[in-house]
Amino acid sequence: MQQSTERKALLEALRVRLAESPVVALLGARQVGKTTLAEQVAADWTGPTVIFDLERSNVLKALQSTPEKLLAESVGLVIVDEVQRLPELFALLRPLCDDRKRKAVFLLLGSASWDLVKGVSETLAGRIQFVDVSGFSLTEVGVERQDRLWLRGGFPRAFLAETTAAWERWMENFTRTFLERDIPGLGSKVAPASLGRFWRMLAHFHGQTWNAADLARSMDVSVTAVNHYRDLLTGTFLLRVLPPWFENLGKRLVKSPKVYLRDSGILHHLLGLGEMLELRTHPRYGASWEGFALEQCLIAHGEREAYFYGTQRGAELDLLLLRRGRRWGFEFKCTDAPKTTKSMHVALDDLKLEHLWVVYPGSLRYEMTEKITALPLREIGHPRA
Ligand SMILES: Nc1ncnc2c1ncn2[C@@H]1O[C@H](COP(=O)(O)OP(=O)(O)OP(=O)(O)O)[C@@H](O)[C@H]1O
Numbered sequence: 001m002q003q004s005t006e007r008k009a010l011l012e013a014l015r016v017r018l019a020e021s022p023v024v025a026l027l028g029a030r031q032v033g034k035t036t037l038a039e040q041v042a043a044d045w046t047g048p049t050v051i052f053d054l055e056r057s058n059v060l061k062a063l064q065s066t067p068e069k070l071l072a073e074s075v076g077l078v079i080v081d082e083v084q085r086l087p088e089l090f091a092l093l094r095p096l097c098d099d100r101k102r103k104a105v106f107l108l109l110g111s112a113s114w115d116l117v118k119g120v121s122e123t124l125a126g127r128i129q130f131v132d133v134s135g136f137s138l139t140e141v142g143v144e145r146q147d148r149l150w151l152r153g154g155f156p157r158a159f160l161a162e163t164t165a166a167w168e169r170w171m172e173n174f175t176r177t178f179l180e181r182d183i184p185g186l187g188s189k190v191a192p193a194s195l196g197r198f199w200r201m202l203a204h205f206h207g208q209t210w211n212a213a214d215l216a217r218s219m220d221v222s223v224t225a226v227n228h229y230r231d232l233l234t235g236t237f238l239l240r241v242l243p244p245w246f247e248n249l250g251k252r253l254v255k256s257p258k259v260y261l262r263d264s265g266i267l268h269h270l271l272g273l274g275e276m277l278e279l280r281t282h283p284r285y286g287a288s289w290e291g292f293a294l295e296q297c298l299i300a301h302g303e304r305e306a307y308f309y310g311t312q313r314g315a316e317l318d319l320l321l322l323r324r325g326r327r328w329g330f331e332f333k334c335t336d337a338p339k340t341t342k343s344m345h346v347a348l349d350d351l352k353l354e355h356l357w358v359v360y361p362g363s364l365r366y367e368m369t370e371k372i373t374a375l376p377l378r379e380i381g382h383p384r385a
């Protein structure tokens with residue numbers, strides 16, 4: 001039996017939101033631990049709880065045939081797992097939320113973004129709050145396991161696998177199930193082999209600007225097709241599309257987004273890397289760090305208002321976060337002792353950053369200039385100027 005890793009911040013976020021809203025949605029990729037979190041919330045709930053797991057066909061059928069009755073009669077915490085299987089539910093939840101005699105709160109779990117699930121759109125606007133869940137964070141697993149988290153990624157079973165061979169088998173199985181079962185389950189007609197090829201190709205483009213025409217040419221498919229593949233992987237929380245920052249600075253700016261595979265373990269699996277030594281000597285080593293540190297930064301600070309910045313002349317900033325009216329800059333550098341670069345000064349100046357942190361794998365925080373600090377990844381949650 002594997003040990004359970006505590007996910008305090010997520011459990012707390014769920015509890016707080018369930019106290020505030022009639023509906024809370026917990027969204028994240030397959031296998032990140034949504035059901036486990038929901039079960040933990042249910043275990044601590046004072047009062048009745050009920051779980052509808054729509055992945056079980058008898059439960060799905062029951063909810064399809066008499067949804068109003070089942071939902072309206074529910075009291076306490078009502079968990080609906082794999083909610084994307086029954087999009088009709090959202091319209092039914094709305095009157096329940098507005099019923100002043102309501103006796104239930106709803107926790108909906110989903111592994112596809114609602115843009116992918118037809119018919120959801122604005123139905124529950126104003127009544128729902130969202131909690132995003134990714135794989136394990138560095139805070140959850142502990143800093144002493146940073147390399148393991150980076151190499152294997154944050155999916156609990158992948159991270160906790162006893163051996164590299166077991167990790168590889170898990171990854172193989174996850175990617176195959178995703179392509180052959182989960183994607184068709186969302187109603188997509190995309191051929192698993194084509195999406196799989198796109199996914200592997202993206203591993204080589206990890207951390208680069210999105211160029212649909214290039215990818216379409218290399219894969220010999222249409223631009224529309226690669227854009228569709230991209231949306232499928234983004235909507236299932238496996239791909240990060242980081243939009244470019246734009247403002248009129250009188251400079252020519254990069255206008256395409258950057259793309260990253262969100263889980264570093266999947267990246268490494270698709271690149272055929274299973275050991276730290278192989279990663280350290282791989283050409284995508286720096287890009288891998290960049291993506292890993294970026295995801296940890298977004299887990300710590302939230303995903304909204306996050307951009308990258310690039311000028312056609314080559315100045316770049318890996319991440320710009322707009323927070324409380326301030327502009328924070330982050331660079332992710334996989335070196336032992338980061339140094340300032342011209343590009344950092346350009347970004348500071350162009351973007352009027354309050355501060356710029358250079359996030360690296362080491363353990364020492366140090367000031368490089370008044371406005372640039374070298375920051376160990378383990379301190380990403382509290383950067384301080
Ligand atoms: N905090 C944790 N510590 C240890 N193992 C965990 C933790 N959370 C989840 N797991 C394990 O990871 C696997 C996936 O977890 P879970 O079923 O909760 O994920 P899920 O997001 O609901 O997946 P799916 O989308 O496939 O339903 C399970 O084997 C579970 O035991």
Ligand SMILES: [Mg+2]
Nearest residue numbers: 034035036081
């Ligand atoms: Mg589940």
